[in-house]
Amino acid sequence: MSTIQHHTNLIKQTAQQMGFSYCGIARAEALTDDARRLETWLKQDMHGSMQYMENHFDLRVDPRKLVPGAKSVITLLQNYFPDQQQKENTPHIAKYAFGNDYHEVIRAKLKNLLLLLNEQIGEIQGRGFVDSAPVLERTWALRSGAGWIGRNGNLITKQNGSFYFIATLIVDIELAYDDPFAKDFCGSCRKCIDACPTDAILNNKVIDGSKCISYFTIELKEALIPNEMKGKFDNWLFGCDVCQDVCPWNRFSKPHHETAFTPIPEILNLSTKEWEALTEETFNTVFKHSPLKRAKFKGMQRNLSFIKTV
Numbered sequence: 001m002s003t004i005q006h007h008t009n010l011i012k013q014t015a016q017q018m019g020f021s022y023c024g025i026a027r028a029e030a031l032t033d034d035a036r037r038l039e040t041w042l043k044q045d046m047h048g049s050m051q052y053m054e055n056h057f058d059l060r061v062d063p064r065k066l067v068p069g070a071k072s073v074i075t076l077l078q079n080y081f082p083d084q085q086q087k088e089n090t091p092h093i094a095k096y097a098f099g100n101d102y103h104e105v106i107r108a109k110l111k112n113l114l115l116l117l118n119e120q121i122g123e124i125q126g127r128g129f130v131d132s133a134p135v136l137e138r139t140w141a142l143r144s145g146a147g148w149i150g151r152n153g154n155l156i157t158k159q160n161g162s163f164y165f166i167a168t169l170i171v172d173i174e175l176a177y178d179d180p181f182a183k184d185f186c187g188s189c190r191k192c193i194d195a196c197p198t199d200a201i202l203n204n205k206v207i208d209g210s211k212c213i214s215y216f217t218i219e220l221k222e223a224l225i226p227n228e229m230k231g232k233f234d235n236w237l238f239g240c241d242v243c244q245d246v247c248p249w250n251r252f253s254k255p256h257h258e259t260a261f262t263p264i265p266e267i268l269n270l271s272t273k274e275w276e277a278l279t280e281e282t283f284n285t286v287f288k289h290s291p292l293k294r295a296k297f298k299g300m301q302r303n304l305s306f307i308k309t310v
Contacts, residue, residue: 007121008176014116015076018109019258021164022077022157024144024178028070028170030062031139061136067127067170072177074169075137075144076113077155078106081163083255086268091275091307094214094239095163097291098268099261102165104289106130110169117171126171137166145178148185152192152243153207158185161250185249192243197232201243213240217303218295225306233307237275238292238300264290275304 001009008025015023064070082098096102110128118124129135138155142148146166147157154162193201200211209215213236216225234242244250266286270278278286280297287293292300 004174005176007173010120011074011117011175014113014120015074018113019078020076020109020167021079021160022075022146024075024141024146025175026073026075026140026143026180027177028063028067028073030064031136032061063135063140063170066129066135067125067172069125069172070170071173072171072175073140073144074171074175075141075146076106076110076167076169077141077146077157078102078109078165078167078258079160079163079254079256080165080258080261081161081250081253081256082261082263084263084268087271089272090268090270091237091272091304092235092241093237093267093292094241096165097239098263099258100289101291101293102261103130103291105258105260106165106167110167113169114171121173124171124173126169128167128169130165130167135168135170137168140168141166143180145181148181148183149205150192150247150249151186151190151205152196152201152247153205154244154247156185156247156249158249159252161253162244162247163250163253189248191246191248195242195246197234197236197240197242198229213242218299221299223302225302230306235307237303237307238295267292272304272308275300 011025012023063073080096080099080102082095084098086093107128107130110130114124114126114128129137131137138149138153141155147155150156150162155164155166156162157164198211198213200208200213202208213233216229216233217236217238217240264286267290283297283300284293295303
């Protein structure tokens with residue numbers, strides 16, 4: 001067995017032992033086609049007020065500018081599909097936010113993985129990213145053989161659907177590369193497009209981020225949500241799972257085994273009235289390690305007021 005193959009096997013075995021659902025590897029190179037698509041998307045203002053999407057354009061489309069000397073992009077998937085659901089008639093929270101903040105959980109895992117690889121392989125220069133840096137993680141997931149990009153813009157795997165976090169580890173060593181995922185198994189299905197409450201899913205796998213419920217309830221920092229969205233939120237308080245819930249491939253989703261993603265009881269059980277009665281102090285205590293803290297107490301109050309005034 002070659003040294004490259006040995007290192008590749010070691011990385012994949014270590015990732016599996018750490019609880020990642022998938023590990024695939026692609027060659028680090030410029031994403032020319034993605035650069036054109038991203039530029040068009042930005043010019044059409046589909047990122048709304050998310051100005052950070054415009055920053056570091058050159059870094060987003062070339063991992064070698066993020067990690068000097070980068071040769072490989074490792075994609076890791078972490079399942080977050082819960083084994084518990086919210087009580088009926090409670091304000092909806094996206095499933096990814098049921099437990100602790102995935103940024104903290106997965107970032108720690110990536111740091112540990114890189115440390116282990118340095119111990120077992122030798123000095124490796126690398127950086128890990130999870131949805132918080134200029135990395136086109138879904139493209140790298142496709143290139144590493146993980147799955148295909150669905151009409152809803154999410155990575156879909158044939159075995160377990162789309163309820164995954166995608167993490168990326170860019171390293172400066174050469175590895176054995178996986179074949180890109182070549183097929184698209186969405187077929188003629190348009191369930192996600194038809195089900196989207198705000199018509200944010202367009203043709204050709206284009207998502208108008210400025211129309212997405214997740215954008216309004218999490219990313220939008222203004223005090224008011226636009227009036228034209230009234231009656232379209234379908235009781236979503238934080239994020240939205242509609243396009244994933246209707247996807248036929250998610251019938252194969254299996255509950256995760258990550259204790260850090262165990263649902264916070266309040267998320268599963270709080271009624272609208274109980275959310276209204278929540279004080280800022282209690283919110284900050286209960287959701288200290290939750291993704292909900294991104295919207296902050298005032299943002300959650302705004303969202304709650306908006307979905308109540310339908």
